[in-house]
Amino acid sequence: MKKIPKILPKKNSKWRTTAVSLIAVFIGIGLFLAKEGEVVSYMSDNPEACVNCHVMTPVYNGWMHSSHREWANCNDCHVPQDNVINKYFFKAKDGLYHASVFTLRAEPDVITMKEASQKVVQNNCIRCHVQQVTQTKYDGWIDNHAENRTERQCWSCHVEIPHGKVQGISTLQYNIAPLPTDQEEAVIPSWLEKETNK
Template sequence: MDWKKYLEKNSIKLILMGALAAVVGLAIAGGGIAYADKASFCSSCHSMKYVAATWQVSNHRQFTCGDCHLPQENIVEKLIVKNQTGMNDTYHEFLRDYPDTIKVSAKGRAIIERNCLRCHAHTVANTFMSTGGQSCTKCHRGMIHNQIVIKEGVHVE
């Protein structure tokens, strides 16, 4: 194999330009992914204004929407779920057919539960919650987004 033709000046320039383009592309993609996790992006939709406002005054306002609502164990799974939920949200936002009270899907609830336990594992370690199968959001669902919880026929904020 004749390596001289691969090491010509023009070939090296093309390789370096390709590598630079790849680095710039990855930086732009990474920045876009990070921005799409933030409340400023999520709350840009009409249907999320109330959700973002209630999060803003919660004890969890230091976390991004993605910290709670997207899988954190694996970047590939996170990107797949972000893409799926983003397309679904965009579709419903475009049609303006969101219900007055937005409900989390079963898949979304499972992701939220895992993320609650990821951060609060030490809190639940010595409680009945540690046995598994329990739901953080059953009792604490109003903590972040100020949803009304109905408990024994009484509305609790």
Template sequence: MKKRIIFLIFVIGGVFGLVASLGVYYGLELTSDERFCVVCHEMDPMVIAYNDDVHSGKGKTGVRARCVDCHLPHDNIINYIYAKARNGVVEGYIHFFEDVENINWHENRARRKDFVFDDGCLHCHTNVFDNALLTDKAKKMHAHYKKLLNTKDEIGCASCHVEVGHMGLNNMLNYWDPKYPIYEDKAYEKKEELRRNYFKDSYVPSVKKSSKKDTNSSDENSSK
């Protein structure tokens, strides 16, 4: 009887563990690509720029990298899951409780090395240091990268590949938040054109932000 109880406990535990593992697996899969990221509308420019990039599968080989392949650490599974959970909580809080319309994405891009993990890049680009087809300039820069590893001057892949994974992101962000008021109308039109082409039947026009020119005029009048 005792052996049967122990056996039954192992069976139930095994089934429970399998179900839990499958739940975690599918949860990770469903929240790992741009279809999930774009649920938050503030990610529109990043996702649309990704869609135009070779990493989205538009290259000659058709190889496709997902958001988590670049933006999460791959040194071990525990760190991967922890970083994914932490990012989910942080991004969720920002989305629901902060002013997402005024996020300074250009400022964030200056810290892109913090958001792009080299082990993800090197997981796919396995021969990036030994590839004989690389240009002399690329070989020199990759040697410089290796030389600076584990030093205070360490650089990352994104330090040099500034728009890696998101082709034309700098221009894309300018459509979402133009620096000069004179470009606001044209930028808004271009932004909506890009969103319309990407979302197609599910496209919903975004609310046009208040003009910086109008805001500045209002501030000047209130100070008089």
């Protein structure tokens, strides 16, 4: 007959209770921050997710007034389109960088793209505008166009597309945060309505 060992009370039960409590607190804080930061919205292709950070308001407003608004959202230009894994990996990596800069209040006055983002945007410009890039009718009047069709960054000439003139955080006070574009009638804040009625 086998002898069944006695189950002795664990001496580490206090340590386990503390560890479980700490893990629960960290998970709770993480879920709270994810909810408040609207993390799930960043998984979508909705351009309004970009304005969860108010520093993006001038950039969003520039895009809203451009012709690109009808054809492309933020992710069409700023995220790789070669496969789903690469798309979401880049989105997560870039998003964590943006979130850390914004959280530390280290954002520059004028937002510019890093090298990795420049490559992605350049590839997406060419992907959508491949006919314009490969047409030979521009060879005569644009210097070195034939030789530099894909090497030159598109925005070296098309600097105001699609965000308009360079706008920085200092212009934010003159930008009204965007309203959802799917609303049928305009929503005017009460303070603005009072000011306009004076």
